[in-house]
Amino acid sequence: MTTLLNVKDLRAYYGQVQALHGLTFSLNEGSLTTLLGANGAGKTTTLRAICNMVRSTGAIEFDGQPLGSRSTENIVRLGIAHVPQGRGTFTAMTVEENLQLGAITRTDKAGIVADIERMYAYFPVLKQRYSQQAGTLSGGEQQMLAVARALMLRPRLMLLDEPSFGLAPLVVRDLFKILGKINREEKVSILVVEQNAQLALELADHAYVIETGRIVMSGSAKEIASNEDVRKSYLGY
Amino acid sequence: MELFINQILAGISTGAIYACMALAVVMIYQAIDHLNFAQGEMAMFSTFISWQLMQWGMPYWAAFFITIALSFAGGIAIERVMFKPLAKAPILTNVAGFIALYSIINSSAGLIWDFTIKQYPTPFGSAPFLGSQLISTHQAGMIGVTILLLIGLYAFFRYTRVGLAMRAAASLPESARLVGINTSWMIALGWGMAAAIGSIAGMMIAPVVFLEPNMMLGVLIYGFAAAVLGGLTSPFGAVIGGFLVGIFENLAGTYIPGIGNELKLPIALALIISVLVVKPAGLFGRPIVKRV
Amino acid sequence: MSAAVEEVVTEAPAVEAVPKRAMTLGTGTSLTVLALLVVAPLFVKNFIIFQMTMLLVYGLAVLALNILTGGSGQFSLGQSAFYAIGAYTSAILMEQYNVNYVLTLPVSGALCFAAGFLFGQPALRLSGVYLALATFALATAMPQLLKLNFLEPWTGGVQGLVVTKPDAPFGLPMSQDMWLYYFTLVITIAIYIASVNLLRSRSGRAFMAIRDNEIAASAMGIDVALYKTLAFGVSAGITGVAGSLGAIVVQFVAPDSYTITLAIALFLGMVVGGVGWLPGSIVGSAFIIFVPNIAESISKGLSGAVFGVLLFLVIFAVPHGARQVAIVCQQALAKYKRR
Numbered sequence: 001m002t003t004l005l006n007v008k009d010l011r012a013y014y015g016q017v018q019a020l021h022g023l024t025f026s027l028n029e030g031s032l033t034t035l036l037g038a039n040g041a042g043k044t045t046t047l048r049a050i051c052n053m054v055r056s057t058g059a060i061e062f063d064g065q066p067l068g069s070r071s072t073e074n075i076v077r078l079g080i081a082h083v084p085q086g087r088g089t090f091t092a093m094t095v096e097e098n099l100q101l102g103a104i105t106r107t108d109k110a111g112i113v114a115d116i117e118r119m120y121a122y123f124p125v126l127k128q129r130y131s132q133q134a135g136t137l138s139g140g141e142q143q144m145l146a147v148a149r150a151l152m153l154r155p156r157l158m159l160l161d162e163p164s165f166g167l168a169p170l171v172v173r174d175l176f177k178i179l180g181k182i183n184r185e186e187k188v189s190i191l192v193v194e195q196n197a198q199l200a201l202e203l204a205d206h207a208y209v210i211e212t213g214r215i216v217m218s219g220s221a222k223e224i225a226s227n228e229d230v231r232k233s234y235l236g237y
Numbered sequence: 238m239e240l241f242i243n244q245i246l247a248g249i250s251t252g253a254i255y256a257c258m259a260l261a262v263v264m265i266y267q268a269i270d271h272l273n274f275a276q277g278e279m280a281m282f283s284t285f286i287s288w289q290l291m292q293w294g295m296p297y298w299a300a301f302f303i304t305i306a307l308s309f310a311g312g313i314a315i316e317r318v319m320f321k322p323l324a325k326a327p328i329l330t331n332v333a334g335f336i337a338l339y340s341i342i343n344s345s346a347g348l349i350w351d352f353t354i355k356q357y358p359t360p361f362g363s364a365p366f367l368g369s370q371l372i373s374t375h376q377a378g379m380i381g382v383t384i385l386l387l388i389g390l391y392a393f394f395r396y397t398r399v400g401l402a403m404r405a406a407a408s409l410p411e412s413a414r415l416v417g418i419n420t421s422w423m424i425a426l427g428w429g430m431a432a433a434i435g436s437i438a439g440m441m442i443a444p445v446v447f448l449e450p451n452m453m454l455g456v457l458i459y460g461f462a463a464a465v466l467g468g469l470t471s472p473f474g475a476v477i478g479g480f481l482v483g484i485f486e487n488l489a490g491t492y493i494p495g496i497g498n499e500l501k502l503p504i505a506l507a508l509i510i511s512v513l514v515v516k517p518a519g520l521f522g523r524p525i526v527k528r529v
Numbered sequence: 530m531s532a533a534v535e536e537v538v539t540e541a542p543a544v545e546a547v548p549k550r551a552m553t554l555g556t557g558t559s560l561t562v563l564a565l566l567v568v569a570p571l572f573v574k575n576f577i578i579f580q581m582t583m584l585l586v587y588g589l590a591v592l593a594l595n596i597l598t599g600g601s602g603q604f605s606l607g608q609s610a611f612y613a614i615g616a617y618t619s620a621i622l623m624e625q626y627n628v629n630y631v632l633t634l635p636v637s638g639a640l641c642f643a644a645g646f647l648f649g650q651p652a653l654r655l656s657g658v659y660l661a662l663a664t665f666a667l668a669t670a671m672p673q674l675l676k677l678n679f680l681e682p683w684t685g686g687v688q689g690l691v692v693t694k695p696d697a698p699f700g701l702p703m704s705q706d707m708w709l710y711y712f713t714l715v716i717t718i719a720i721y722i723a724s725v726n727l728l729r730s731r732s733g734r735a736f737m738a739i740r741d742n743e744i745a746a747s748a749m750g751i752d753v754a755l756y757k758t759l760a761f762g763v764s765a766g767i768t769g770v771a772g773s774l775g776a777i778v779v780q781f782v783a784p785d786s787y788t789i790t791l792a793i794a795l796f797l798g799m800v801v802g803g804v805g806w807l808p809g810s811i812v813g814s815a816f817i818i819f820v821p822n823i824a825e826s827i828s829k830g831l832s833g834a835v836f837g838v839l840l841f842l843v844i845f846a847v848p849h850g851a852r853q854v855a856i857v858c859q860q861a862l863a864k865y866k867r868r
Contacts, residue, residue, distance in 0.1 A: 100398070272661075329799075340837035348834075461662065462662065
């Protein structure tokens with residue numbers, strides 16, 4: 001198992017306010033890791049810091065390469081796809097254009113066409129709506145579109161920010177099933193931030209718990225799920 | 238009736254000027270999401286460059302294409318030097334920047350080429366077009382160029398990856414960066430393209446209004462109006478808007494008594510605003526679906 | 530919720546949120562500025578006093594735009610039209626009907642308030658560039674309307690009207706210029722204080738709620754239409770008073786003094802002073818009065834270009850206008866005190 005992402009002593013700031021206080025964690029190639037934590041713990045900030053969308057200090061290495069002060073778009077070009085909170089759908093464009101945009105950095109035309117078909121196979125509903133303005137899609141459909149758009153990059157690592165947010169439980173189940181499948185079949189490593197700890201732990205192989213900008217616990221998903229404190233505070237039983 | 242039809246024809250031929258300018262306006266709006274008040278002056282400056290090239294003995298079409306290339310580069314340069322540093326500044330500060338740019342270009346052109354009116358050649362000739370006294374071959378040629386530009390732009394935005402990336406960068410910069418688009422360069426590219434289209438508009442308009450540093454003042458206002466009327470998101474709408482504004486202007490001048498030339502502009506604008514009150518996104522603008 | 534935030538943010542509020550308290554100056558600073566304004570004219574020549582009076586007049590007009598744009602988030606390029614209405618109201622009342630100049634001010638204010646309120650009605654449906662275009666139309670129409678033939682008996686047509694300069698009352702021993710300065714100063718201060726209080730009031734909070742998020746404001750039960758038109762009315766009213774004062778001070782009104790150029794200058798004044806920061810209005814006013822003169826003195830032929838470059842330098846250095854300077858000073862001061 002090689003380490004794909006290595007984060008050391010990550011500190012992030014919003015203006016004067018410090019949001020992360022020295023976060024250290026790593027993610028193995030091919031793994032599906034989840035970051036758990038309450039509101040305001042710094043989960044979203046962590047993902048944003050990896051993509052250099054917020055001012056931060058510390059060392060982040062991707063595949064042995066320091067990300068340093070690379071711009072967001074250059075980090076993405078290394079193969080890190082980020083599905084942001086709120087999905088970041090290009091609402092005024094069609095579903096298919098959204099998918100095309102996901103592959104905007106690639107140059108293999110045939111591969112892009114094939115990948116769009118593959119996405120339609122994962123998410124048949126997108127195929128039905130391919131020429132529709134993306135803003136007219138339902139929340140769940142938009143989330144699927146966001147995941148599909150991220151996969152169009154052919155990423156090595158996918159960062160997902162609260163994919164379950166605002167979706168009906170059944171839709172979430174479906175989505176998570178597909179995420180697991182993508183992780184296994186496409187060999188895409190996934191780092192998912194979730195408030196729905198139970199679901200996330202079922203899906204993931206590894207987990208970290210953050211509280212007020214620090215990692216307070218780490219281990220395999222099973223270990224974390226069986227931890228007394230986690231059960232009480234995040235799983236609620 | 239004869240008068241009415243003649244006025245409409247005359248409106249279409251002045252409308253072609255506005256359509257051309259409106260296209261440039263929409264172009265920059267697509268790229269940077271606001272209206273550039275200095276757009277007309279940039280076009281004027283480009284036109285002077287082509288005039289200067291021809292004064293130095295260059296044939297029309299060579300000067301035409303070299304000017305387009307220079308304008309493209311110039312537009313990018315202006316963005317990199319003057320507006321990139323303002324990228325994080327509030328929108329209204331950017332608008333102040335446009336006004337500053339306007340002032341700089343206008344004043345420099347006046348100093349370099351002075352304020353006397355200059356003749357500007359047309360490549361299409363100025364004979365009556367198809368025997369009509371109201372539309373000359375130049376105006377017909379201008380309409381043709383506008384339509385060609387429109388088709389070209391449509392294809393660019395619809396079918397090319399750069400066009401798609403530009404649209405994405407303009408509509409949601411953060412998401413665009415997350416799919417790997419260098420949004421900052423997309424903006425520069427938008428400025429370059431707008432400057433290039435503006436230069437074409439300027440070179441087409443100059444034979445009609447004559448070349449001088451203030452030639453674009455009225456044209457730009459009507460061009461804005463046309464772009465807004467057509468819907469700022471639609472190049473097609475901009476062109477139709479241009480023709481409509483030309484027709485409005487001529488009909489108002491003819492049929493509303495006691496207006497004279499001076500009040501034509503306010504009346505035309507008032508009409509456009511009435512249209513906007515009914516259709517706030519413009520005639521052809523795509524209303525964006527909002528989920529709240 | 531995240532979806533809603535996303536969508537609304539793409540509407541890009543043209544004006545950043547300025548916290549209420551940050552819209553004004555502290556008491557100490559205010560008193561210092563006031564003392565300066567009161568004492569300064571005693572030591573300078575009449576022409577400088579005249580310029581200082583114009584500084585206050587334009588300061589008022591910029592303040593009015595600031596209430597509209599900085600307060601309620603609506604953009605206007607039509608302020609020159611209301612300024613013109615105010616100026617002509619005073620000129621006509623004074624010259625054709627022999628009304629005392631002091632009494633013309635409230636008439637101008639009320640007339641312009643009504644005009645602004647009415648104009649605000651159709652403008653309600655418009656925002657952003659569309660509103661800019663609508664107000665722009667108003668600004669371009671105004672000089673032409675003033676030139677109309679059938680209004681000539683009142684307006685004096687293209688020639689305009691000459692306004693008589695009032696003497697200092699009660700036999701006060703001061704020049705006409707100095708009297709007008711203090712007269713303008715008193716009115717400016719009164720309007721400034723009233724504006725500050727307006728923005729701190731219930732209505733002011735409604736303005737700002739609309740500026741920051743119109744949909745949310747209406748969901749909170751704010752009558753968006755009413756407050757938006759009200760903001761237009763108040764802004765137009767103050768601009769009208771500024772126009773009246775301007776006419777009396779300059780002693781002349783003519784249609785071409787009130788073109789779109791004036792509206793653009795007022796806009797630049799607002800940006801340079803800091804959008805939404807009321808004390809900045811006077812700084813912005815100083816910019817639009819003095820910087821063109823400075824540009825002219827640097828290079829006659831290229832004065833426009835020099836002005837443009839100077840404007841660029843200012844917005845590069847302080848993209849948020851004079852407000853930014855004030856905030857930096859305040860922070861430095863706070864640090865110094867803590868030490």
